[in-house]
Amino acid sequence: MWPIVNRWELEADPFAELQRLHQQVSRAFDGGRYVPGDFPALNVWGNADEVRVAAELAGVDPEKIELTVSGNTLTLEGERAPDPVGEDDAVYRRERADGRFQRTVRLPYEVDNEKIAARYTNGVLHIDLPRSETTKPRKIQIEG
Amino acid sequence: MTVEKKELQKTEQQAVEGDARRVERQPVYLPATDIYERKDEFVVVADMPGVAEKDVDLHLDNDTLTITGRTDTAAPEGFDTIHREFVSGRYERTFTLSEDVNRDGIKANMKHGVLRIVLPKSEKTRPRKIAVQTE
Numbered sequence: 001m002w003p004i005v006n007r008w009e010l011e012a013d014p015f016a017e018l019q020r021l022h023q024q025v026s027r028a029f030d031g032g033r034y035v036p037g038d039f040p041a042l043n044v045w046g047n048a049d050e051v052r053v054a055a056e057l058a059g060v061d062p063e064k065i066e067l068t069v070s071g072n073t074l075t076l077e078g079e080r081a082p083d084p085v086g087e088d089d090a091v092y093r094r095e096r097a098d099g100r101f102q103r104t105v106r107l108p109y110e111v112d113n114e115k116i117a118a119r120y121t122n123g124v125l126h127i128d129l130p131r132s133e134t135t136k137p138r139k140i141q142i143e144g
Numbered sequence: 145m146t147v148e149k150k151e152l153q154k155t156e157q158q159a160v161e162g163d164a165r166r167v168e169r170q171p172v173y174l175p176a177t178d179i180y181e182r183k184d185e186f187v188v189v190a191d192m193p194g195v196a197e198k199d200v201d202l203h204l205d206n207d208t209l210t211i212t213g214r215t216d217t218a219a220p221e222g223f224d225t226i227h228r229e230f231v232s233g234r235y236e237r238t239f240t241l242s243e244d245v246n247r248d249g250i251k252a253n254m255k256h257g258v259l260r261i262v263l264p265k266s267e268k269t270r271p272r273k274i275a276v277q278t279e
Contacts (some may be wrong), residue, residue: 041230045224056194123192
């Protein structure tokens with residue numbers, strides 16, 4: 001049914017879900033506004049040549065997402081517009097937060113700003129950040 | 145995406161999965177939801193990031209409307225996990241519909257990971273303008 005790798009991931013990190021729950025609870029107590037640093041939820045993967053970041057940004061206009069890379073710091077910011085509710089509408093539940101958000105990620109190495117690619121699919125922003133050539137480890141020939 | 149069609153798909157899916165669903169080890173998320181009432185309809189908006197339209201299910205059983213969706217966020221091949229805040233899982237939430245929802249008119253769409261369901265009120269409960277006649 002599910003790829004084995006997912007189960008392994010879950011068992012390896014039982015705190016991820018707790019952390020998420022905590023975030024949801026603190027968000028609820030904050031009256032539906034974003035707490036700086038907790039939105040969007042992020043996953044970061046990497047290897048020697050590239051870092052990949054996924055951010056949960058449901059319902060955000062991709063045009064309103066701003067990505068900035070400075071050194072080895074990636075900053076993601078933007079705004080989520082509230083759902084348009086008319087004056088005569090009765091609101092029964094309002095759990096979806098809106099407003100400005102900003103999140104900063106420290107990358108394991110400097111990346112090549114020219115090669116960064118981002119795509120927004122099903123409310124998740126995927127960012128591919130290839131490592132900058134100049135910071136790649138190199139074998140240095142020793143002249144004898 | 146009509147509810148009837150989805151219902152049919154759900155039934156088929158249940159038949160296929162059977163007991164497998166019970167041993168599911170993935171987390172179940174409660175999607176953050178807004179609910180409001182307009183003059184002619186109810187609107188339910190649920191955040192389900194990572195869920196494609198084809199992976200959403202709406203199931204209507206009498207007064208109970210259940211929404212489910214699956215999201216998959218496995219590490220890309222050849223990459224190690226550096227930081228993780230969300231994992232693959234299932235969104236699920238159940239709503240109880242009031243009498244005045246026109247079951248046949250329910251419509252849903254999915255955009256940017258947000259499920260939006262519009263539930264029209266049945267004709268008889270809609271506010272109507274009644275003309276007052278003078279004698």
